[in-house]
Amino acid sequence: MQKYFITESELINKKIVSDDVFHIKNVMRYVPGDLVIVSDGVSEYLVTLLEVEKKYVTFSLKEAIDNQNELPFFVDIYQGYPKGDKLDDICKHSTELGVRSLYAVFTKRSIVKLDKDRFDTKIERYNKIMKEASEQSNRKRKATFGGIYKLRDIDFSHYDYKILCFEESAKNNEETMFKSILKKVEKGQSICIFIGPEGGIDMTEVEYLNSIGFINVGLGPRILRTETASLYVLSAISYESELK
Amino acid sequence: MQKYFITESELINKKIVSDDVFHIKNVMRYVPGDLVIVSDGVSEYLVTLLEVEKKYVTFSLKEAIDNQNELPFFVDIYQGYPKGDKLDDICKHSTELGVRSLYAVFTKRSIVKLDKDRFDTKIERYNKIMKEASEQSNRKRKATFGGIYKLRDIDFSHYDYKILCFEESAKNNEETMFKSILKKVEKGQSICIFIGPEGGIDMTEVEYLNSIGFINVGLGPRILRTETASLYVLSAISYESELK
Numbered sequence: 001m002q003k004y005f006i007t008e009s010e011l012i013n014k015k016i017v018s019d020d021v022f023h024i025k026n027v028m029r030y031v032p033g034d035l036v037i038v039s040d041g042v043s044e045y046l047v048t049l050l051e052v053e054k055k056y057v058t059f060s061l062k063e064a065i066d067n068q069n070e071l072p073f074f075v076d077i078y079q080g081y082p083k084g085d086k087l088d089d090i091c092k093h094s095t096e097l098g099v100r101s102l103y104a105v106f107t108k109r110s111i112v113k114l115d116k117d118r119f120d121t122k123i124e125r126y127n128k129i130m131k132e133a134s135e136q137s138n139r140k141r142k143a144t145f146g147g148i149y150k151l152r153d154i155d156f157s158h159y160d161y162k163i164l165c166f167e168e169s170a171k172n173n174e175e176t177m178f179k180s181i182l183k184k185v186e187k188g189q190s191i192c193i194f195i196g197p198e199g200g201i202d203m204t205e206v207e208y209l210n211s212i213g214f215i216n217v218g219l220g221p222r223i224l225r226t227e228t229a230s231l232y233v234l235s236a237i238s239y240e241s242e243l244k
Numbered sequence: 245m246q247k248y249f250i251t252e253s254e255l256i257n258k259k260i261v262s263d264d265v266f267h268i269k270n271v272m273r274y275v276p277g278d279l280v281i282v283s284d285g286v287s288e289y290l291v292t293l294l295e296v297e298k299k300y301v302t303f304s305l306k307e308a309i310d311n312q313n314e315l316p317f318f319v320d321i322y323q324g325y326p327k328g329d330k331l332d333d334i335c336k337h338s339t340e341l342g343v344r345s346l347y348a349v350f351t352k353r354s355i356v357k358l359d360k361d362r363f364d365t366k367i368e369r370y371n372k373i374m375k376e377a378s379e380q381s382n383r384k385r386k387a388t389f390g391g392i393y394k395l396r397d398i399d400f401s402h403y404d405y406k407i408l409c410f411e412e413s414a415k416n417n418e419e420t421m422f423k424s425i426l427k428k429v430e431k432g433q434s435i436c437i438f439i440g441p442e443g444g445i446d447m448t449e450v451e452y453l454n455s456i457g458f459i460n461v462g463l464g465p466r467i468l469r470t471e472t473a474s475l476y477v478l479s480a481i482s483y484e485s486e487l488k
Binding site: 232 | 340422465475
């Protein structure tokens, strides 16, 4: 069933006024009486649509839904800004796989040059993709795009665990760190994962990340593309923590 | 370093005569004396290029390379034929993640209609993508595209384990089967994974697959797109069997 992430005030007022109105009325062509699911990321309900107007949609609550579809701990991905439209796909797939927030990071070897004026448009676009993927994959919470930063401007100090996916570690048969960290993370803790862009990450940056507590991990013996690494990490986290 | 999968006879004759000649001469612009890696999927060598001509490239062996970058067991994916160019991405990423062979399958709910006349062109295209991804990800063996089939025409009897990724299992909190099977698979055994197309798989097909030994597994509580499921499965297999 179609799900919409709405704001807390929309939920309190039982009235949707965002872009979702267009989706409800013109894309899905819902009419009064149809059922959808709404969530503010905390509470989730099956609701009956009452009025479906051009500017707003009202609804009544039918029943509460117990949705626990979140990873047991918080995972944020810091992704070296990749070429082309790869970040669109990373936004989409990492959301399906349970990321809390995704950040794009410019590093020394970043190939993409992005005008600061375009940041807002890009951030809005990535957040829209992640909202829709959160709805489609039936997340409890809406995953978010956290912004576009230079590596040295980011404060990583609040994370319980910090992981750097490092190709050289993989080449040197480093195959124990990732699993041993995942086995230690406890429910409610937070973990951040740094993944370099296509050209990899510069050694001075590796040293910097290590100096602030990042642990280098290998993700198996094959060389993964940058857009595959985040999916590997999140799939492995789900496999380790959600399957029994 | 650039790697090329070549045929056994090319390796014996130390002479490349395939499309790779164009790549070596015109894309990479290699000249005599340059080093590349060649492999026939069994033996792998660092080689020195001798002649770089329009129709052929000759080389001399410099040293043998010990490449063990394969999953400890054989994993074949049977993917419900997806829409658009998603199969291109699945070919690419599943190869990076260690698949042996990928097959595309038409099921009852397949949306894609493909003319049989176009099968050969498509199969050639997918094999090319998987060859290049095998080289890029530094696989020991070249992953292959196994063909396009109707579900009921496929013989699955030679696999040691048969897994059906089933959304309804995930919805019903089935969270033990996938991991318990992976923990049983032994080195050298074979496992096949069936993943439905966008619309999911019809109940009569689920029953058919169950009747020939497929076990339904859930892949965590969130709803995964068809193109994400194969990456989840392969990442989890690598995490379970290659990381320690």
